Amino acid sequence: MIIRHSSKEKVGYQRVGLIAGGGQFPLLFAHAARQAGVEVVAVGFEGETDPILGKYVAEFQMLKLGQLNRLIKAFLKAGISHAAMAGTINKTRLYSRIRPDWRAVKFLNKMRNNKDDFLLRGLAEELESEGISIEPSTIFLPSLLAPKGVLTRRKPNRREEYDVDFGWHMAKAIGHLDIGQCLVVKDRAVLAVEGIDGTDATILRGGHLCHEGAIIVKVSKPIQDLRFDVPAVGYDTIETMKRVNARVLVVEAGRTLIFDRDKMIDAADSAGISIWVRSDDDVAVTGEYFPGSTALAPSDEDSKPVPAFSGEKSPALLRSPWPDALRVGVIGVGYLGRFHAQKYARLPEAQLVAVADTREDQVLRVAEELDTGATTDYRELIGKVDAVSIVTPTMHHYDIAKEFLSAGVHVLLEKPMTETVEQADHLISLAEEKGCILQVGHLERFNSAFRAMAPRLKNPMFLVADRLALFNERGLEVDVILDLMIHDIDIVLHIVQSPLKSLRASGVSVLTRLPDIASVRMEFENGAVANLTASRISLKNMRKLRVFQENCYVSADYAQRRAYAVYRENEPDDRGYPQISMEEFEIVEKDSLEEEIASFLKSVRTGEKPVVDGRQGRHALAVALSISRQIEEQMREEWNLTAERRSRSS
Numbered sequence: 001m002i003i004r005h006s007s008k009e010k011v012g013y014q015r016v017g018l019i020a021g022g023g024q025f026p027l028l029f030a031h032a033a034r035q036a037g038v039e040v041v042a043v044g045f046e047g048e049t050d051p052i053l054g055k056y057v058a059e060f061q062m063l064k065l066g067q068l069n070r071l072i073k074a075f076l077k078a079g080i081s082h083a084a085m086a087g088t089i090n091k092t093r094l095y096s097r098i099r100p101d102w103r104a105v106k107f108l109n110k111m112r113n114n115k116d117d118f119l120l121r122g123l124a125e126e127l128e129s130e131g132i133s134i135e136p137s138t139i140f141l142p143s144l145l146a147p148k149g150v151l152t153r154r155k156p157n158r159r160e161e162y163d164v165d166f167g168w169h170m171a172k173a174i175g176h177l178d179i180g181q182c183l184v185v186k187d188r189a190v191l192a193v194e195g196i197d198g199t200d201a202t203i204l205r206g207g208h209l210c211h212e213g214a215i216i217v218k219v220s221k222p223i224q225d226l227r228f229d230v231p232a233v234g235y236d237t238i239e240t241m242k243r244v245n246a247r248v249l250v251v252e253a254g255r256t257l258i259f260d261r262d263k264m265i266d267a268a269d270s271a272g273i274s275i276w277v278r279s280d281d282d283v284a285v286t287g288e289y290f291p292g293s294t295a296l297a298p299s300d301e302d303s304k305p306v307p308a309f310s311g312e313k314s315p316a317l318l319r320s321p322w323p324d325a326l327r328v329g330v331i332g333v334g335y336l337g338r339f340h341a342q343k344y345a346r347l348p349e350a351q352l353v354a355v356a357d358t359r360e361d362q363v364l365r366v367a368e369e370l371d372t373g374a375t376t377d378y379r380e381l382i383g384k385v386d387a388v389s390i391v392t393p394t395m396h397h398y399d400i401a402k403e404f405l406s407a408g409v410h411v412l413l414e415k416p417m418t419e420t421v422e423q424a425d426h427l428i429s430l431a432e433e434k435g436c437i438l439q440v441g442h443l444e445r446f447n448s449a450f451r452a453m454a455p456r457l458k459n460p461m462f463l464v465a466d467r468l469a470l471f472n473e474r475g476l477e478v479d480v481i482l483d484l485m486i487h488d489i490d491i492v493l494h495i496v497q498s499p500l501k502s503l504r505a506s507g508v509s510v511l512t513r514l515p516d517i518a519s520v521r522m523e524f525e526n527g528a529v530a531n532l533t534a535s536r537i538s539l540k541n542m543r544k545l546r547v548f549q550e551n552c553y554v555s556a557d558y559a560q561r562r563a564y565a566v567y568r569e570n571e572p573d574d575r576g577y578p579q580i581s582m583e584e585f586e587i588v589e590k591d592s593l594e595e596e597i598a599s600f601l602k603s604v605r606t607g608e609k610p611v612v613d614g615r616q617g618r619h620a621l622a623v624a625l626s627i628s629r630q631i632e633e634q635m636r637e638e639w640n641l642t643a644e645r646r647s648r649s650s
Helices: 025-035 051-056 068-077 091-095 102-110 116-128 158-175 199-210 235-243 261-271 335-346 360-370 394-406 421-434 448-456 480-496 592-606 614-649
Strands: 015-020 039-045 059-063 082-086 182-186 189-193 215-218 248-252 274-278 326-331 350-356 373-375 387-390 410-414 438-441 462-468 500-508 517-524 529-535 542-549 552-557 562-568 580-584
Touching: 015 025, 025 039, 025 051, 025 082, 039 051, 039 068, 051 059, 059 068, 068 102, 068 116, 082 116, 102 116, 158 182, 158 189, 158 215, 158 248, 158 274, 182 199, 189 199, 199 215, 199 235, 235 248, 235 261, 261 274, 326 335, 326 592, 335 350, 335 360, 335 387, 335 592, 350 360, 360 373, 387 394, 387 592, 394 410, 394 421, 410 421, 410 592, 421 438, 421 614, 438 592, 438 614, 448 542, 448 552, 448 562, 462 480, 480 500, 480 517, 480 529, 480 542, 480 614, 500 614, 517 614
Parallel strands: 015 039, 015 082, 039 059, 215 248, 248 274, 326 350, 326 387, 350 373, 387 410, 410 438, 462 529
Antiparallel strands: 182 189, 182 215, 462 542, 500 517, 517 529, 542 552, 552 562, 562 580
16 A cells, blocks of 8 residues: 655644735745645735735735834734744835834834834834734745756856855855845855845846856855745746846755746746755755856866765755656665656656655654655556656666566666676566567766766777776675665766777675776777676775767766867967867766756657667666676686685695
């Protein structure tokens, strides 16, 4: 049986007051309060509040700005003991002719200045003096608060990360002055600071100055009272950014309201804009970088901190599925499977029906996190889903995939696709028979650095791939070839596109009974050669590919998302020596797993051939198994020789 988890928050009162400004926030507040079983008594302001609010509340009065005494009396008459403030007030109206009543005059005379925080905090104290407690404006709408992580398909690139870190610290420093909440920066220079004109005007001012590529940073002020003054962004923010070709919007996790979130994210994705929600405790980007320079950074990149938008550190973002979304499930929600489920939950083209795992505690935990169904029997998903990811140990891949393909369900199968080539052949045949998409999870095909490198590759003749990893207890049911090297085998086979002529492999087991380190030389019929090295007991992580072709050397660092090329120019220098030039490619940062799953969903929807189909997965598997057999034979011979020597010595 598929189980679903749900819970609702309750408040301890039946009526709440609402001081309503402009925008959609008051309407959202009223709707959410009514769903929670709480009546709303609202006061609005002429020229600011949408009169339609009156249809969604129990009582509604429209006041003029400055009528503080009438506001308080309206709440006291309605028996209000708790109230919230939601919506905006046009600050420029502070300089227009408003007519404050006597209570408002006395209130303003007590204020030391007219800064936002002083006024709002003073108003809260005035209401509380009458027994009206001020509640957070998000009390019924916690889902409006920005969740931590990168919300869009595009991630900030390296240059933008430096600007984000610079802008974040500057915005926090300016926040102490209570001037504004938004900055526009580029190349670690401040282009615009928010004033009374608001966020959109600030974006336009700063964006016009740099023409394109502006970074928008909007944070809460250190002294801000988030009960009634929460920074907000929405779809209109993205539309404004598009007008000046701005590239990144940065806001603060748990301290920023996002309106029309799904619509906002879709608009940002279409425009190639990144939305990054971060917090003060995120890892800061360090090191030197000179904007505009094509020079490469120091080679010791592995010592630099991982960007704060790493998928492992960010909580899941849940999106509302499209009306025609594909029904999907995830089989196996361990370390990697949980990430598969998260990506489906954040892609609107998918509806995550349920997750399945034999470990009940694990599957319930993931289901609760993603607000989806849970089951310990994957067969219960058959008939309820259109597609699945299978992220179980390899030994279970064939049996599970066979059941879903037989039922006409499309399958994304993690690598290695099966234990044997014969099993792979049967799945390929079954998928073709049933008209199903069978995609294999070779993730590096979707790596941003590889995607930047791939268009530059022309008849490569020598390739070097190094893949080193810290020891990890996951994946030890297979050797290092099937665990790690198979990624590079797939990449090399994809790049060279020539029949494999010969293999020479060597390896050794160190911490497990299977090979933990391996080195392979692959020779192809067209003369190309590839040298692959993989280790799962290294002291550092490294995933790099170097490709040599005529007059050019191209390198990609999968982990650091960097790629560059070194070219030999046609013209020699004055002394007759070849001239060398270098180009660092611009990386369009995207989450590899999210791109893989989005590509799978697209193939299912359109019938297009997957980026890595079953036949390509089978090819990589066949080569990997051949390498494993070579190394196993070598190890067996070495063990026999060792045993023979010991027998002779005894």
